[in-house]
Amino acid sequence: MKSLSFKLGFIFIGLVIFGCAGKRAADWRLFAETQAEIGVIYYDGANITHPSKHIVRTWVRLVYSNEGVALQVKELGKRYEDLSYTLILWEVNCVGQKNRVLQSTSYSRDAKIISSNLSQQTEWSSINPGSIGEILYRTVCK
Helix, strand or coil, rough: HHHHHHHHHHHHHHHHHHHCCCCCCCCEEEECHHHHHEEEEECCCCCEEECCEEEEEEEEEHHHHHHHHHHHHHHHCCHHEEEEEEEEEEEEEECCEEEEEEEEEEECCCCCCEEEEEEECCCCCEECCCCHHHHHHHHHHC
């Protein structure tokens, strides 16, 4: 029995090391401020991936200002009173100049999940001039 426990522990440690080896710590780089002083937006420069040719995928982090939190509470309810930031998995088609959001998760100040959504949006959307999507496109599609 001890031998089996040892083997399982060894396998578990190997999986943890192997699973963590591919992802580096986030490198949050400021790339935009929202309109109406909702907050500031960063992208993770260390973990940009290319799931296929001309497609870029990165995490975006929207850090809310006090005004942004108040707006979210007004629109979405009291459970957002302790909102700190939202992580968004964003995909950009660099050739087609289109984008889509794959998922988003909002966190409280103590890092608890307030809400989490997998996007039902499978279609690409055109990138609007002057939008956050355009700023991200110009940043990651060099």
